[in-house]
Amino acid sequence: MELLGIWVAALLTLGIFSFLYKDNPVYKICESIFIGVSAGYWAIANFFDALHKKFWIGVFPTDGSDPDYFLWFGALLGVLMLMRLSSKIGWIARWPLAFIVGATAGLYMMLYFVSNAMNQVSSTMRDVIVVNSDTQLIIWGETVGSILIVIGVVSGLVYFFFSKEHKGIFGRTARVGIWFLMITFGAHFGYTVMSRMSLLIGRIDFLFRDWLHLLK
Amino acid sequence: MAQKNSKRISIVPFVIVISFFSLIIFSQSIQAQTEQEVFDSVQALIRQAEAADIPPAPVMKLQAVDNPNDKGGAIIVSWDLSVDDAEVKAYQIVRSESKDAGFELIGEAVRGNNTFVDNKVEDGKSYFYRVLSMKTTLEADNTVRAVSSLQATVEPVVSSAQWFYMTRASCLFFVLLISCAIIFYINKAKSGADIYVRKIAGIDAVDEAVGRATEMGRKIFFIPGIQDMNDVQTIAGIAILGRVGQLAAQYETWLEVPVSKSLVMVTARETLKEAYTQVGRPDAFNQNQVHYLTDDQFGYAAAIDGMVVREKPATIFYMGAFFAESLILAETGNAAGAIQIAGTAMPSQLPFFVASCDYTLLGEELFAASAYLSKEPRQLGSLKGQDFGKIIFMAAIIIGVIIETFTNYNVSQYFKVK
Numbered sequence: 001m002e003l004l005g006i007w008v009a010a011l012l013t014l015g016i017f018s019f020l021y022k023d024n025p026v027y028k029i030c031e032s033i034f035i036g037v038s039a040g041y042w043a044i045a046n047f048f049d050a051l052h053k054k055f056w057i058g059v060f061p062t063d064g065s066d067p068d069y070f071l072w073f074g075a076l077l078g079v080l081m082l083m084r085l086s087s088k089i090g091w092i093a094r095w096p097l098a099f100i101v102g103a104t105a106g107l108y109m110m111l112y113f114v115s116n117a118m119n120q121v122s123s124t125m126r127d128v129i130v131v132n133s134d135t136q137l138i139i140w141g142e143t144v145g146s147i148l149i150v151i152g153v154v155s156g157l158v159y160f161f162f163s164k165e166h167k168g169i170f171g172r173t174a175r176v177g178i179w180f181l182m183i184t185f186g187a188h189f190g191y192t193v194m195s196r197m198s199l200l201i202g203r204i205d206f207l208f209r210d211w212l213h214l215l216k
Numbered sequence: 217m218a219q220k221n222s223k224r225i226s227i228v229p230f231v232i233v234i235s236f237f238s239l240i241i242f243s244q245s246i247q248a249q250t251e252q253e254v255f256d257s258v259q260a261l262i263r264q265a266e267a268a269d270i271p272p273a274p275v276m277k278l279q280a281v282d283n284p285n286d287k288g289g290a291i292i293v294s295w296d297l298s299v300d301d302a303e304v305k306a307y308q309i310v311r312s313e314s315k316d317a318g319f320e321l322i323g324e325a326v327r328g329n330n331t332f333v334d335n336k337v338e339d340g341k342s343y344f345y346r347v348l349s350m351k352t353t354l355e356a357d358n359t360v361r362a363v364s365s366l367q368a369t370v371e372p373v374v375s376s377a378q379w380f381y382m383t384r385a386s387c388l389f390f391v392l393l394i395s396c397a398i399i400f401y402i403n404k405a406k407s408g409a410d411i412y413v414r415k416i417a418g419i420d421a422v423d424e425a426v427g428r429a430t431e432m433g434r435k436i437f438f439i440p441g442i443q444d445m446n447d448v449q450t451i452a453g454i455a456i457l458g459r460v461g462q463l464a465a466q467y468e469t470w471l472e473v474p475v476s477k478s479l480v481m482v483t484a485r486e487t488l489k490e491a492y493t494q495v496g497r498p499d500a501f502n503q504n505q506v507h508y509l510t511d512d513q514f515g516y517a518a519a520i521d522g523m524v525v526r527e528k529p530a531t532i533f534y535m536g537a538f539f540a541e542s543l544i545l546a547e548t549g550n551a552a553g554a555i556q557i558a559g560t561a562m563p564s565q566l567p568f569f570v571a572s573c574d575y576t577l578l579g580e581e582l583f584a585a586s587a588y589l590s591k592e593p594r595q596l597g598s599l600k601g602q603d604f605g606k607i608i609f610m611a612a613i614i615i616g617v618i619i620e621t622f623t624n625y626n627v628s629q630y631f632k633v634k
Contacts, residue, residue, distance in 0.1 A: 016518070019521065019525075023522065023526060027522070028522065029356055031518045031519065031521075031522045033508060034514075034515050034517045034518050035510050035512075035518065035519045038510045038511070038512030038515035039509070039510040039511070039512070041512070042511035042512060044511065046511075058541075059576040081482070084482065086229065093482065093487065096443070097479070097483060098485070100445055100446065100479065101303075101451060101483075104351075104445065104446040104447075104448075104451075105448065105451070105574070108386065108389075108446075108448060109391075110384075111312060112448075113387060113390075113391060114384070114387060114633045116502055116630050117390070117605075117609060117630070118387055118390070119611055119632065119633060121609050121613055121616070121628075121631045122628045122629075122631035122632040123628075123632065124613050124617070125612070125613060125616030125617055125619075125620055125627060125628035126617065126620055126628070127620045127621045128594045128617060128620075128621050129621055150617050153613060154613060154614065155608050157606050157609065158610070159608065160414050160579065160581070161414075161603055161607075162414050162416075162584050162588075162599055162603055163411075163412055163414070163599070163600050163603040164412070164414065164415070164603075165412070165414050165415075171610055173414055182570075184256065184563070185566055185567035186567065188488075188563065188564055188566070188567045189567035189568070189571065192421065192564060192567070192568070196355075196540075196543075204547070210307060216437045
C-alpha cells in the first residue's frame with residue numbers, strides 16, 4: 001500500500017512539474033485532483049475543528065466541565081450567515097458579516113499597534129554611537145548599522161506619508177526611504193529564493209530516493 | 217693488571233650499598249605515596265557521605281504575588297537562588313491553603329530558575345507557598361535519595377483579575393491621541409475642507425488596466441489573497457474590489473474573483489453586487505463571478521495558474537494577504553502577458569510582486585488605496601489622522617535617538633509594550 005502511495009505521489013509530482021513545459025491534459029488532471037482533494041480535506045477539517053471540537057464539545061462537554069454558553073452566539077451567527085440561501089431574507093446574512101469584520105478590526109488594532117508602532121519606535125530609539133565598554137573606542141560597524149536603521153525607519157515613514165506631495169527635501173527623503181525598501185526587498189528575494197530551492201530539492205529528493213531509489 | 221683488578225673489587229661494594237639504600241628509599245616512598253592516596257580517598261568518601269546528608273542552602277527572599285495585568289487564576293512565586301544552586305537538582309514548589317499543613321507539590325523549577333507561575337489557583341482563595349531546594353544522591357544500593365531545605369512564605373496570597381492591562385497605558389495614550397486626530401480630520405473633511413492625498417501610481421493604473429481588458433475583450437481576474445475576512449489586508453483588498461467592480465460594470469467587462477475562503481466569497485459577492493448597483497448596472501452582476509476554489513494554499517495557486525494559462529485574462533489584480541503562492545501566481549500572469557497590479561502588506565512577498573507585476577502597492581499604500589479611490593470624507597479624514605500619527609512617531613524617534621545618544625536616560629522604555 002505504501003508503495004502504491006509513493007507511485008501515486010511521484011506521478012502526481014511529475015504531472016504538476018509538466019506545467020513547466022506548457023499546459024497539458026496531464027497537468028489538468030493533476031490540478032483537478034489537487035483542488036478536489038484539498039477542498040474536500042478542508043471541508044472535513046473545518047467541520048470537525050469548528051463544528052465538532054469547538055462548538056459541539058464546548059456546548060456539550062464530556063469531561064464534566066461547564067458548558068460554554070457563549071458558543072451559542074457563534075452558532076447563531078453561523079445560522080444567520082446561511083440566510084443568504086433565501087432570496088427573501090438573504091439580507092440578514094450581512095449582520096454576521098458586519099460583526100466579523102468589525103470585531104476583527106477591533107481585535108487586531110491593538111495587536112498591530114503594539115508590534116508595528118510602539119515596539120518599532122522603541123527598538124529604533126537607540127544610542128547610535130556604539131562604544132566598546134572596555135576600550136572606550138567606537139565600534140564603527142555597529143555605529144553605522146544603528147545610524148542606517150534610524151535613517152531607514154524615518155525615511156520609510158516619510159515615504160508612507162500620504163498627506164503631502166513628495167517634492168523638495170520631503171521628496172528626497174521619501175526617495176531614500178524607497179531605496180531602503182528596495183534593498184530590503186532584494187535581500188528578502190534572495191533569502192526566499194533559497195528557501196524555495198530547498199522545497200524543490202525536497203521534491204527531487206523524494207523522486208530520486210523514495211521512488212527511484214537512486215539515492216541512498 | 218693486578219692493580220686494575222683490586223680497583224674493580226673495591227668499587228663493587230659501594231655499588232651494592234648504594235643500590236640497596238636506593239631500593240629501600242624507593243620502596244618507602246612508594247609505600248608512603250600509597251598510604252597518602254588511601255588516606256585521601258577515605259577522606260573524600262567521608263566528605264561525600266557528610267555532603268550527601270547536608271541539604272543545599274534554602275532559597276532566599278521568597279515571595280508570592282498575584283500575577284498582574286491578567287484575567288486572574290495565576291500567582292507568581294519568585295525567590296533568590298540558593299547559594300548552593302550548583303548542587304541543586306530542582307526547586308520544588310509546594311502550596312497549601314493553610315499556613316502549617318496540607319502542602320502539596322504543584323511544580324518544579326530546574327536549577328538556575330527563580331520564578332514559577334502557578335496557573336492552577338482560584339481567585340479569592342488564600343494560598344501559602346514553600347520552595348524546597350532539593351538535591352539527590354545515589355546510594356550504594358543504586359537507590360536515589362533526596363535531601364532538601366525549604367523556605368516558606370509568611371503572608372497568604374490571593375489571585376484576582378484586573379480590568380486594565382496597565383503596562384499598555386502608553387499604548388492607550390497614543391491610540392486616543394491618534395483617534396482624536398482622525399475624528400478631527402474626518403469632521404474637517406466633512407465640512408468641505410480639501411484633504412490632499414498624494415499620487416499612488418498603482419491605483420492610478422486601475423482605470424488603465426480595466427480599460428485595457430475592455431479593449432482586448434478579455435477577462436479581469438481579481439485575487440483577494442488567501443486569508444479570511446479576519447485579516448485587514450483582505451478587507452482592504454475587498455474595498456478595492458468595489459472600485460474595480462464599478463469600472464468593470466461601466467465598461468461591461470467580465471470580472472472574475474476566485475477565492476479561497478467561504479467568508480471572502482460571501483463578502484466579495486456583496487461588494488460586487490453593490491458596486492454594480494451603484495453604477496446602475498445591477499442586471500450585469502452575476503454571482504458566479506465570485507467563486508470558491510479551495511482553502512488549500514497551493515491547490516488555490518494551481519487552480520488560478522490553470523485558469524490564467526487557459527483563459528488569458530488581460531488584467532490581474534492581486535490585493536490582499538499572500539504567502540508562498542505569490543510568485544507562482546504573479547509569474548504565471550506575467551508569462552500570460554496580463555497587466556498586473558498587486559498590493560499586499562506582507563513584507564516577504566512584496567519583492568516577488570515588485571519583480572513580476574507592472575504596479576505594486578507597498579504595504580500601507582494598500583490601505584490608503586480605498587480612500588484614494590473613493591475620495592470619501594470619512595476615509596480621507598482617517599488617512600490624514602493616520603499621517604498625524606506618523607508625524608508623532610517620527611518626532612518621537614528623532615528626539616528619542618538624540619536623548620539616548622547624548623544622555624544616559626532610557627526613553628525607549630516608555631514605548632516598549634509587552
